[in-house]
Amino acid sequence: MIRILLVDDDSKIRDMVTEYSQAESWLFDKAANGIEALRLMEKHSYNLIILDVMMPGLDGWGTLRRVRQDSDIPVIMLTARDEEYDRLLGFELGADDYIGKPFSPRELIARIKALLKRSGAYDTVREVIEARSLFIDTSARQVKLADNTLTLTPREYDLLAFMAARPGQAFTRDQLLNHVWGIDYVGDARTVDSHIKSLREKLGPERELIATVWGTGYRFEGGKNR
Amino acid sequence: MIRILLVDDDSKIRDMVTEYSQAESWLFDKAANGIEALRLMEKHSYNLIILDVMMPGLDGWGTLRRVRQDSDIPVIMLTARDEEYDRLLGFELGADDYIGKPFSPRELIARIKALLKRSGAYDTVREVIEARSLFIDTSARQVKLADNTLTLTPREYDLLAFMAARPGQAFTRDQLLNHVWGIDYVGDARTVDSHIKSLREKLGPERELIATVWGTGYRFEGGKNR
DNA sequence: CAATATTGTGTTGAATTTGTGATAGATGAA
DNA sequence: TTCATCTATCACAAATTCAACACAATATTG
Numbered sequence: 121m122i123r124i125l126l127v128d129d130d131s132k133i134r135d136m137v138t139e140y141s142q143a144e145s146w147l148f149d150k151a152a153n154g155i156e157a158l159r160l161m162e163k164h165s166y167n168l169i170i171l172d173v174m175m176p177g178l179d180g181w182g183t184l185r186r187v188r189q190d191s192d193i194p195v196i197m198l199t200a201r202d203e204e205y206d207r208l209l210g211f212e213l214g215a216d217d218y219i220g221k222p223f224s225p226r227e228l229i230a231r232i233k234a235l236l237k238r239s240g241a242y243d244t245v246r247e248v249i250e251a252r253s254l255f256i257d258t259s260a261r262q263v264k265l266a267d268n269t270l271t272l273t274p275r276e277y278d279l280l281a282f283m284a285a286r287p288g289q290a291f292t293r294d295q296l297l298n299h300v301w302g303i304d305y306v307g308d309a310r311t312v313d314s315h316i317k318s319l320r321e322k323l324g325p326e327r328e329l330i331a332t333v334w335g336t337g338y339r340f341e342g343g344k345n346r
Numbered sequence: 347m348i349r350i351l352l353v354d355d356d357s358k359i360r361d362m363v364t365e366y367s368q369a370e371s372w373l374f375d376k377a378a379n380g381i382e383a384l385r386l387m388e389k390h391s392y393n394l395i396i397l398d399v400m401m402p403g404l405d406g407w408g409t410l411r412r413v414r415q416d417s418d419i420p421v422i423m424l425t426a427r428d429e430e431y432d433r434l435l436g437f438e439l440g441a442d443d444y445i446g447k448p449f450s451p452r453e454l455i456a457r458i459k460a461l462l463k464r465s466g467a468y469d470t471v472r473e474v475i476e477a478r479s480l481f482i483d484t485s486a487r488q489v490k491l492a493d494n495t496l497t498l499t500p501r502e503y504d505l506l507a508f509m510a511a512r513p514g515q516a517f518t519r520d521q522l523l524n525h526v527w528g529i530d531y532v533g534d535a536r537t538v539d540s541h542i543k544s545l546r547e548k549l550g551p552e553r554e555l556i557a558t559v560w561g562t563g564y565r566f567e568g569g570k571n572r
Numbered sequence: 573c574a575a576t577a578t579t580g581t582g583t584t585g586a587a588t589t590t591g592t593g594a595t596a597g598a599t600g601a602a
Numbered sequence: 603t604t605c606a607t608c609t610a611t612c613a614c615a616a617a618t619t620c621a622a623c624a625c626a627a628t629a630t631t632g
Contacts, residue, residue: 335500
């Protein structure tokens with residue numbers, strides 16, 4: 121079971137969120153401020169916490185700070201404004217995601233799902249991606265070429281798995297950076313090339329599975345499309 | 347390619363929006379009511395839908411309900427008033443954002459951008475443009491002629507994809523420069539001719555798909571017109 | 573028909589993009 | 603701590619693309 125703590129002083133928002141997420145069969149606990157939230161956290165453990173920034177008493181930042189003292193629970197912050205300063209402060213304090221008010225419940229739910237998935241709260245569905253003689257076991261994070269197991273570095277694996285899951289689609293280097301490295305990563309786009317290079321090296325005879333899309337980026341040639 | 351469906355019974359609004367968004371090189375399809383919109387959605391997939399609430403026949407709410415039955419496409423609603431009731435009804439039905447009429451095109455464009463961005467993938471819709479024996483896979487950036495894959499340069503591809511997505515429409519060289527090369531490109535308009543030439547060469551038997559419009563520019567003959 | 577305007581095409585040096593090896597710093601395990 | 607990866611970035615070579623130009627071919631006009 122997935123248990124989520126929603127902390128917001130506005131009861132309308134609390135009700136709205138729980139109502140529109142009924143289809144997900146998550147268990148919601150609600151708190152109106154940071155103090156209440158911390159009390160609940162002593163009693164229960166949560167898969168995810170949603171924290172409003174502006175609250176009377178202990179606000180969202182203070183609560184987040186306390187939460188991070190002894191846990192890595194995924195946290196989504198609700199900020200009134202979408203200001204750069206808030207985002208930076210939040211990342212520094214260890215928030216995992218953001219939503220600016222007003223938001224649509226649909227969006228919040230989508231982000232909850234994404235974050236739960238990322239944190240591994242859902243049992244990963246065992247899925248094996250096949251392409252020619254390449255087999256990618258996504259739950260084991262293991263890649264086989266014919267009968268040999270390849271030893272890929274984490275980045276190499278993530279990059280390969282991401283592209284192989286979307287065969288036939290061309291990605292720009294920036295898209296790959298966003299999806300594989302993370303949305304807030306800043307750095308040289310050519311870094312992607314380096315990892316593509318070492319991937320191709322390890323793929324050996326199947327190196328052609330990763331095609332260069334000139335002027336754009338790369339594409340995994342998987343035969344089967346989505 | 348980013349493809350957007352704009353549904354509004356007021357043709358003035360339809361024209362205004364497409365005009366102001368020229369710099370974005372999005373592909374707009376337009377419909378005057380829900381029925382038309384649903385018909386278009388059967389034929390194409392969209393990155394985003396903009397729905398006017400007040401329309402004769404099938405209105406915005408009804409259309410939204412139908413859309414949500416089988417897709418998660420981001421939807422922006424155009425409401426005449428900015429009433430709380432409308433917002434709540436819309437969220438319940440699964441709208442992603444709102445904009446109250448009258449609105450500034452600038453604001454709508456900003457919201458479209460924001461929604462495309464946070465809808466995760468600022469990625470292209472998977473769509474294959476067909477014309478005779480030519481197949482253009484816009485997400486793979488790949489073009490097939492019958493069964494052979496053509497190797498186009500980036501410019502050639504962009505030019506072909508842009509024109510083929512708007513069959514039957516004549517473009518001046520300047521328009522093509524603006525849309526394909528970019529709004530701030532300066533250079534000889536005849537450069538377009540060079541690329542048209544090499545495209546025709548590679549199209550071989552289907553070279554006639556690109557027609558010369560004397561005194562104006564070029565047109566892609568796609569059969570189906572929009 | 574001739575004169576003019578517009579488009580087609582081959583060529584080419586410059587510019588852009590990608591492949592690759594080297595390397596220093598970061599990270600994490602022993 | 604030391605050691606062994608891993609990672610990002612750089613620089614240079616190789617591959618590819620591009621814009622522009624000149625001239626040929628074709629269409630339009632009067």
